[in-house]
Amino acid sequence: MSDIFVVGATGTVGSQIVNQLRIRDARVTALIRPGTDGAALASQGVKVVEGSLADPTDDLARAVEGSEVVISAVQGGEDVVTHGQVNLIRAAAKAGVPRLIPSDFAVDLFRLDYGDNAFLDHRKKADEEFASSPVRPTSVLNGAFLEVMTAPFLEMVDWDRGTFGYWGDGNQPCDFTTIPDTAAYTAAAALDPGTAGRPVRVAGDVATMRELHAALERGSGRTLQLRQLGSVADLAAEIERRKAEASNVTDYVALQYVWAMVSGKAKLDPLDNDRYPDITPTKAAEFAHRFAA
Numbered sequence: 345m346s347d348i349f350v351v352g353a354t355g356t357v358g359s360q361i362v363n364q365l366r367i368r369d370a371r372v373t374a375l376i377r378p379g380t381d382g383a384a385l386a387s388q389g390v391k392v393v394e395g396s397l398a399d400p401t402d403d404l405a406r407a408v409e410g411s412e413v414v415i416s417a418v419q420g421g422e423d424v425v426t427h428g429q430v431n432l433i434r435a436a437a438k439a440g441v442p443r444l445i446p447s448d449f450a451v452d453l454f455r456l457d458y459g460d461n462a463f464l465d466h467r468k469k470a471d472e473e474f475a476s477s478p479v480r481p482t483s484v485l486n487g488a489f490l491e492v493m494t495a496p497f498l499e500m501v502d503w504d505r506g507t508f509g510y511w512g513d514g515n516q517p518c519d520f521t522t523i524p525d526t527a528a529y530t531a532a533a534a535l536d537p538g539t540a541g542r543p544v545r546v547a548g549d550v551a552t553m554r555e556l557h558a559a560l561e562r563g564s565g566r567t568l569q570l571r572q573l574g575s576v577a578d579l580a581a582e583i584e585r586r587k588a589e590a591s592n593v594t595d596y597v598a599l600q601y602v603w604a605m606v607s608g609k610a611k612l613d614p615l616d617n618d619r620y621p622d623i624t625p626t627k628a629a630e631f632a633h634r635f636a637a
């Protein structure tokens with residue numbers, strides 16, 4: 345039985361990773377912050393320890409000792425995603441833990457440059473620091489979550505108005521994966537020592553924006569009026585316009601994710617889906633059943 349340590353286990357993605365690890369019979373220890381309720385984790389047979397990535401390395405090292413893999417599914421700014429995760433890998437190194445899966449879960453951030461995406465910059469910085477660690481990282485890269493793609497955050501699908509807006513010509517293939525499927529691939533990668541030191545690229549579905557639109561209509565049985573919002577260059581200009589007026593990075597970062605996809609710059613290639621044939625990921629049309637009227 346494998347011993348896996350999970351940070352961020354109370355979060356949206358982390359809780360699904362814990363589910364998938366338990367399905368695969370892994371023994372799971374979860375780090376939760378003081379004041380966060382770990383009862384749901386404990387009731388799943390997870391050993392819960394209190395702590396924070398802001399803690400000194402010694403405390404974290406004691407917590408992760410004996411684990412085969414540390415998985416991080418934290419969310420936050422540079423303090424957590426860069427500095428916190430660097431604390432985590434240092435603690436793992438000190439405790440002799442051989443592998444770590446960082447909280448990347450994104451488009452191919454290794455193909456992006458600094459400045460392309462404010463949130464992914466923090467992850468790129470952490471990943472650069474990991475390169476000098478004896479702990480071997482495995483980034484799980486899954487494209488966009490279908491749950492996020494079809495929600496207001498990315499300003500593309502509006503189920504209330506019945507519209508689907510897209511940037512570019514609509515013909516660039518993009519990668520989409522559900523959160524449970526990403527969690528399943530993450531658990532599988534954690535239990536697969538052959539992924540040490542290399543990213544795992546997976547996609548539940550690969551579709552152009554036009555194909556995604558058709559799949560969402562087919563799966564939901566609803567009509568979404570297709571609207572071209574502008575070219576990829578127009579999108580880049582819109583990001584710069586919002587950036588100039590922004591009071592917060594959240595004013596433009598969603599569009600940076602869209603740009604990474606529709607420009608093709610952060611396309612996942614090649615995909616590692618075949619490495620895990622036991623996982624049959626959900627396609628966009630099947631996912632869209634939940635939006636049926």
Ligand SMILES: NC(=O)c1ccc[n+]([C@@H]2O[C@H](COP(=O)([O-])OP(=O)(O)OC[C@H]3O[C@@H](n4cnc5c(N)ncnc54)[C@H](OP(=O)(O)O)[C@@H]3O)[C@@H](O)[C@H]2O)c1
Nearest residue numbers: 352354355356357377380396397418419447449450488489
């Ligand atoms: N590809 C996509 O479309 C997509 C979309 C959304 C998210 N993601 C990625 O998925 C990952 C997880 O996101 P999420 O939505 O699951 O986040 P979330 O629901 O906000 O959960 C974040 C987790 O991190 C924990 N945490 C935060 N700061 C911490 C600290 N200093 N020390 C220890 N734990 C800390 C939180 O603990 P508490 O319970 O104590 O707050 C929580 O368990 C992120 O890397 C995010 O960028 C990808």
